[in-house]
Amino acid sequence: MIDFTEVESGIFEGLRQGEGIYILQNLAAARSLAKSMDQMIGDWSMVRGSSGQTVCGLTLTNNESSPDNFQVFLKPKCDAAVAAFAPTQWRLEHGQMVLMSAKGETWQFEADDNAQWRRVPDSADPLIMLRQ
Numbered sequence: 001m002i003d004f005t006e007v008e009s010g011i012f013e014g015l016r017q018g019e020g021i022y023i024l025q026n027l028a029a030a031r032s033l034a035k036s037m038d039q040m041i042g043d044w045s046m047v048r049g050s051s052g053q054t055v056c057g058l059t060l061t062n063n064e065s066s067p068d069n070f071q072v073f074l075k076p077k078c079d080a081a082v083a084a085f086a087p088t089q090w091r092l093e094h095g096q097m098v099l100m101s102a103k104g105e106t107w108q109f110e111a112d113d114n115a116q117w118r119r120v121p122d123s124a125d126p127l128i129m130l131r132q
Helices: 027-034 080-085
Strands: 004-008 011-016 020-025 042-048 054-066 069-074 087-093 096-101 106-111 117-120 127-131
Touching: 054 080, 054 087, 106 127
Parallel strands: none
Antiparallel strands: 004 011, 011 020, 042 054, 042 127, 054 069, 069 087, 087 096, 096 106, 106 117, 117 127
């Protein structure tokens, strides 16, 4: 048996005599940490999963707009749903990439095994963020 202690948000450590230290972390959070801020900055396409059709282009910046939040800019000719959401900020949080609108709405995306970010909760026609 191992007793685990939370050492950081979502990261737990446990010591087992003679074996060493064990670390537990949510898989999505581990994937997110592996993707540094620098890897996220730049141009992205938002794609409908069912059709593979690009519905919007956006640019994630490292311009801090408020503590831990950064500016995002939509490109012209976005799908109506994305344009209505109109994200203005983004951040990495607990293994997810979060887009936020000026109205306080949020969309969360989780990294998958294909180096892309998928909107959660999942749906029949998911939105996927792909690096351009």
